[in-house]
Amino acid sequence: ExxxxxxxxxxxxxxxxxxxxxxxxxxxxxxxxxxxxxxxxxxxxxxxxxxxxxxxxxxxxxxxxxxxxxxxxxxxxxxxxxxxxxxxxxxxxxxxxxxxxxxxxxxxxxxxxxxxxxxxxARMVEQIDFPFLVFLASGGHCLLAVARDVDDFLLLGNCTDCAPGDAFDKVARRLKLKTLPECTGKSGGAMIEHLSRCGNRDTFNAPDVFFKKRSCNFSFHGIKSHYMRYILEEESKQGIEGSGVISNASDLCASFQYAILRHMCRPLQRALVFCDNNNLLAETKTVVLSGGVACNRYLRHGIEKVCVTHGARLVVPPPELxxxxxxxxxxxxxxxxxxxxxxxxxxxxxxxxxx
Ligand code: KG4
Ligand code: ZN
Structure with a gap:
């Protein structure tokens, strides 16, 4: 030993x-x-x-x-x-x-x-055999890969522009969320998750993101711009141009978070189907979700539903990992x-x- x-x-x-x-x-x-x-x-x-x-x-x-x-x-x-x-x-x-x-x-x-x-x-805290599917989402990255061995990864999809954590951070900053007492010390993503709890996710709709080519790639730029525009519109409706402190921030956050979730799920579904068709995963199908954005419990819950539908278990390391x-x-x-x-x-x- x-x-x-x-x-x-x-x-x-x-x-x-x-x-x-x-x-x-x-x-x-x-x-x-x-x-x-x-x-x-x-x-x-x-x-x-x-x-x-x-x-x-x-x-x-x-x-x-x-x-x-x-x-x-x-x-x-x-x-x-x-x-x-x-x-x-x-x-x-x-x-x-x-x-x-x-x-x-x-x-x-x-x-x-x-x-x-x-x-x-995740292998530090749980028994996970190779090969398994990895879903990383952070402030700088968003990718799907098959981990085949310690040093062998097959990249299935990548981020083509803005990463989800970055979108969270930019929207949180635009809404000046850090001025809220309950948000001190939190990251942009954590602030939005917090506000979303008492918001209605069906208030500000955004069209789903589509790629011309079928791929497992991600693009969060469109979603970010869409919600930045909603903030601008709300400001002018509420007569507070440029302040960012809109009265319905929690509805906006919940809708934005929901749009992010929907866009995270689509490439994941494709990746799972691709892995199934090509027999790329171990018998116990496992998806590991990690990166700062994986701290978000709402997103985790939504992603878990997709995994379960495809007969896979979701493993998420504790937030500090x-x-x-x-x-x-x-x-x-x-x-x-x-x-x-x-x-x-x-x-x-x-x-x-x-x-
Ligand atoms: O992995 P990480 O620590 O650093 C890199 O970006 O590499 O991730 C940080 C990112 C930040 O953009 C932060 O806003 C996001 O993770 N994040 C969250 C949450 N907690 C942290 N995003 C959404 N919901 C959260 N609860
Ligand atoms: Zn990182």
Missing amino acids: IRARILGIETSCDDTGAAVVNEKGEIIGNALHSQTETTVSLGGVLPQYAKALHKKHIDTIVKDALQKAQLHPKELDAVAVTVEPGMPLSLEVGLSYAKQMVLEHGLPMIPIHHMEAHALT CTDNGIMIAWNGIEKYLCGRGFVDDPQSVCYRNR
Whole structure:
């Protein structure tokens, strides 16, 4: 029986994360610095700014994770670090730090693909056999893929423009939701989910998104624009041009969230049919939903209905594992370590890659 303790470092976007995970999937040390509040107030991630914050926090975060694990760096079996995809300036901070660390302590390095790490995290908490269907939805991505093995993914569909989390964030910002006391500290998506609970989803309708070609791709730009236009119209009806603080915000949020759900379900249905026809999934058909948007309980519930209709079970990691963190990177390191893959001969020559 192989024993392993791997440190994972994540800096691909706006969260600085580090964690130590062992071969059993136990989290033995975890630390995270989230820039969510800054991102919300800036209305997006500013590369230079995100880089500066990563630089400021990375050393503390890594040391914190190691200290919680009660480990000296020399006791680690490897350092896993996100190298793609992500913002170059942000990725660079984590990668340089990891290089420095493996050099100083003579450790192996395992470069990690951020989306693959999201995809495999569910295996840390649940028994899921390959191949299974992965549905990732975050602020930067929306994709469907068949996870065939630890390092073998078949991409079925991708996002052609704006990702769902980004649409949530932009609409939340336009509605100035963060000025509501019950929304402090929440992400744009979480704010909209919250308001939607007391809204009527049939108030503001939007046409469904259709592609000319049948595919499993996503496009959320149209939905976002449609609801931005509704906000403008409501403002002028209510005589509050430009303020964003419309009286029926909860109805708008509920309708918008419903439109997002409908658009998430269509490519998923297609992917499930495609997988069935080509016998691409394991006997116990499993769909793993992850990424920040998977925190949304309303969306999760709707997606689960689609899965059940197709005879598949839906697995969603707990919210803290759905959003960006160091744990998923460490776990991906463990999965690669256990099957002897993913090591690099010369860590110092590893480069980050753009999205
Ligand atoms: O995966 P993640 O932490 O970072 C990346 O984008 O890679 O996802 C963050 C995104 C944000 O856009 C945020 O608004 C969205 O996930 N999000 C949600 C919810 N919680 C977070 N979207 C919808 N509903 C939520 N409850
Ligand atoms: Zn992510």
